[in-house]
Amino acid sequence: MTDRNSRCQAFLAATSYAGWLRGPLAGDASNRRYERLTAGDGKTIVMMDAPPEKGEDVRPFIRIANYLRHQGLSAPEILAQDVENGFLLLEDLGDDLFARAILRQPSLEQELYEAATEALVFLHQAPMPDLEPYGPRIMAEMAGLAMLKYRDGILGGHDPDLQTRFEDQFEDILRESVKGDPVLVQRDYHAENLLWLPDREGVARVGLLDFQDARAGHCAYDLVSLLQDARRDVPPAVEMQMVSRYISAAGVDESGFRTAYTVLGVQRNLRILGVFARLSLEYGKPHYVDLIPRVWDHFIRGLEHPALAPVAGLLRENLPPPSPENLDKLRP
Numbered sequence: 001m002t003d004r005n006s007r008c009q010a011f012l013a014a015t016s017y018a019g020w021l022r023g024p025l026a027g028d029a030s031n032r033r034y035e036r037l038t039a040g041d042g043k044t045i046v047m048m049d050a051p052p053e054k055g056e057d058v059r060p061f062i063r064i065a066n067y068l069r070h071q072g073l074s075a076p077e078i079l080a081q082d083v084e085n086g087f088l089l090l091e092d093l094g095d096d097l098f099a100r101a102i103l104r105q106p107s108l109e110q111e112l113y114e115a116a117t118e119a120l121v122f123l124h125q126a127p128m129p130d131l132e133p134y135g136p137r138i139m140a141e142m143a144g145l146a147m148l149k150y151r152d153g154i155l156g157g158h159d160p161d162l163q164t165r166f167e168d169q170f171e172d173i174l175r176e177s178v179k180g181d182p183v184l185v186q187r188d189y190h191a192e193n194l195l196w197l198p199d200r201e202g203v204a205r206v207g208l209l210d211f212q213d214a215r216a217g218h219c220a221y222d223l224v225s226l227l228q229d230a231r232r233d234v235p236p237a238v239e240m241q242m243v244s245r246y247i248s249a250a251g252v253d254e255s256g257f258r259t260a261y262t263v264l265g266v267q268r269n270l271r272i273l274g275v276f277a278r279l280s281l282e283y284g285k286p287h288y289v290d291l292i293p294r295v296w297d298h299f300i301r302g303l304e305h306p307a308l309a310p311v312a313g314l315l316r317e318n319l320p321p322p323s324p325e326n327l328d329k330l331r332p
Contacts, residue, residue: 011087015080050086061212071126074207093207098191117242119206121249124183134215136174140167145274153277177263182216189222220261228298262305269299286331
């Protein structure tokens with residue numbers, strides 16, 4: 001038995017869930033691991049295993065989950081915790097991810113995206129917790145992952161001057177385009193992190209997962225995450241309708257919001273290009289490479305906006321397109 005398993009068993013033994021049957025659950029792109037625990041009567045809960053020795057910290061998850069639940073949103077209830085060793089027992093919100101629900105019943109797509117958009121409007125009107133800002137400089141550096149991991153992974157070598165030039169210019173664009181009072185941004189708000197809970201009412205029908213990296217940022221960020229999804233094709237009509245729906249419901253300035261939405265879309269998709277390349281090359285997860293062409297298409301479409309003109313040429317000239325040959329270079 002490994003030391004990690006010993007700690008896990010000791011944690012469970014100290015709770016009222018000792019002896020429940022343990023089974024694996026799908027993980028995510030992090031070092032976290034999940035199990036579903038089942039009682040004899042069929043009741044289930046979820047265990048999060050987040051090893052501190054691998055850089056994981058459950059405290060942000062606990063804090064944001066409790067905040068979201070306090071607002072009336074459906075984040076999992078924390079049932080037991082061992083912060084020092086990185087174990088949590090959570091309310092089981094089920095398996096009905098938006099992506100699965102839509103695949104099973106395509107007619108649900110509009111309703112689910114409307115519910116997810118309404119949940120964002122609701123959240124963005126709630127009192128803000130104290131969060132680190134997701135501001136222009138850090139966003140520019142995160143977008144620079146496309147140079148550092150995606151470009152360099154395909155072309156080999158690194159051009160630090162090119163990366164610095166891009167990040168400085170992109171930071172200026174972000175400062176000019178992404179303005180307004182900050183809101184809580186979950187940063188991974190998409191169809192494989194949202195659960196459909198139709199037995200609940202209103203915004204509580206949207207189950208929330210993977211919000212531990214929340215920051216204070218622009219209100220368009222999570223909407224971009226939802227509608228420019230790296231993992232599934234959101235119909236263009238749905239994207240347009242949900243952007244208009246958010247603008248109307250939140251009462252934001254339309255022109256400024258649409259500009260910020262596009263700029264943040266480019267920022268986010270550049271970051272994802274770099275993250276997916278890194279996950280493949282450095283962590284042995286090549287299946288993320290298969291998602292890159294969709295991310296690239298979102299990114300290229302966003303570059304057409306006039307706000308991106310100062311960096312559009314630089315990006316088109318220096319980021320290689322995801323041809324089959326180029327994608328093969330990103331597979332270990």
